[in-house]
Amino acid sequence: MKILVTGGTGYIGSHTCVELLDAGYEIVVIDNLSNSKIEVVDKIKEITGKDFKFYEGDCCDKNILVKIFNENDIDAVIHFAGFKAVGESVLKPLKYYRNNLDSTITLLEVMNEFNCKKIAFSSSATVYGKPETLPIKEDFPLSTTNPYGTTKLMIEDILRDLYVSDNEWSIAILRYFNPIGAHKSGLIGENPNDIPNNLMPYIVKVATKELECLSVFGNDYDTKDGTGVRDYIHVVDLAKGHIKAIEKVLKDTGVDAYNLGTGNGYSVLEIVNTFMKVNNIDVNYKITDRRPGDIDACYADPSYAKEKLNWEANLGINEMCEDAYNFVKNFKEDK
Numbered sequence: 001m002k003i004l005v006t007g008g009t010g011y012i013g014s015h016t017c018v019e020l021l022d023a024g025y026e027i028v029v030i031d032n033l034s035n036s037k038i039e040v041v042d043k044i045k046e047i048t049g050k051d052f053k054f055y056e057g058d059c060c061d062k063n064i065l066v067k068i069f070n071e072n073d074i075d076a077v078i079h080f081a082g083f084k085a086v087g088e089s090v091l092k093p094l095k096y097y098r099n100n101l102d103s104t105i106t107l108l109e110v111m112n113e114f115n116c117k118k119i120a121f122s123s124s125a126t127v128y129g130k131p132e133t134l135p136i137k138e139d140f141p142l143s144t145t146n147p148y149g150t151t152k153l154m155i156e157d158i159l160r161d162l163y164v165s166d167n168e169w170s171i172a173i174l175r176y177f178n179p180i181g182a183h184k185s186g187l188i189g190e191n192p193n194d195i196p197n198n199l200m201p202y203i204v205k206v207a208t209k210e211l212e213c214l215s216v217f218g219n220d221y222d223t224k225d226g227t228g229v230r231d232y233i234h235v236v237d238l239a240k241g242h243i244k245a246i247e248k249v250l251k252d253t254g255v256d257a258y259n260l261g262t263g264n265g266y267s268v269l270e271i272v273n274t275f276m277k278v279n280n281i282d283v284n285y286k287i288t289d290r291r292p293g294d295i296d297a298c299y300a301d302p303s304y305a306k307e308k309l310n311w312e313a314n315l316g317i318n319e320m321c322e323d324a325y326n327f328v329k330n331f332k333e334d335k
């Protein structure tokens with residue numbers, strides 16, 4: 001079976017490529033390298049000992065997608081490619097609507113032309129907005145508070161409409177909670193070039209003294225210690241969820257959404273303290289004002305993914321914190 005992975009050199013995409021190859025799938029990767037590095041291609045090959053074709057290109061470019069489908073018998077697609085910075089999406093909404101929607105519609109049109117109607121889509125828990133109750137189930141109301149999240153919800157609606165128009169489609173919508181950590185090898189992981197928006201990459205940069213101090217955005221939330229609570233999931237567990245989703249889309253038809261989370265909520269301070277303990281390192285932090293748009297708490301009810309995909313997360317926050325730091329230490333040693 002040959003799977004096309006769009007955005008396959010990105011953080012979650014690269015970890016999913018490793019798990020696909022380890023599971024015996026053939027893969028083809030397309031990435032425009034706008035938020036990742038070409039070196040990741042060789043790292044994936046090094047980890048797995050497997051070869052695969054890489055196409056540098058943009059999913060908004062119909063010509064390269066047609067070339068890929070002409071040159072490869074693609075059985076299914078995992079679609080990661082897209083911009084994902086919440087803050088940037090507020091400042092540059094047209095960039096996000098153009099890129100995330102155009103790339104997806106172009107991909108779906110080409111898939112249709114080549115009669116490839118099986119796709120797993122990278123969505124996000126952000127489509128739940130501020131949930132009324134917790135844990136979050138897949139049938140909760142959907143609403144978004146920023147253009148990035150709105151592109152994810154719009155694409156979900158496009159996929160649901162596509163299935164209504166043609167029941168031959170097989171679509172898995174995967175709603176990620178908060179992926180952190182890295183592959184045990186330390187060869188791939190999350191290492192944004194600029195100042196990170198997300199918690200774990202910021203903690204790591206403070207631990208390595210690249211940044212001076214972590215701002216903990218508010219300690220007056222209605223949570224166990226007042227700081228924000230999220231469902232952190234090891235990126236390898238998340239990647240394995242994609243293998244289960246691909247198995248399902250290859251077997252069935254239909255469209256459905258699945259929460260890929262652990263079902264456990266951890267606060268910012270719990271993550272910071274765990275990181276310091278397991279890595280035996282200090283992380284300098286201070287409490288500051290809330291970040292606009294943040295919600296108090298968000299964590300999944302992962303039981304539907306367990307029931308329908310036979311998938312559940314196994315790794316805990318100790319491994320997430322150890323592996324996140326191990327990657328950056330390894331990455332720096334490479335320099």
Ligand code: WQD
Nearest residue numbers: 084086124126197198199202215216217228229230268294
């Ligand atoms: C986690 C917690 C912050 C940074 C976002 C997107 C979501 C998904 C995951 C793409 C919150 C606190 C953070 C910092 C902090 N991305 N924090 N200091 O906001 O839950 O989700 O990333 O799909 O769509 O919305 O993740 O890591 O930014 O924040 O105190 O420097 O850490 O307030 O409580 P978030 P995050």
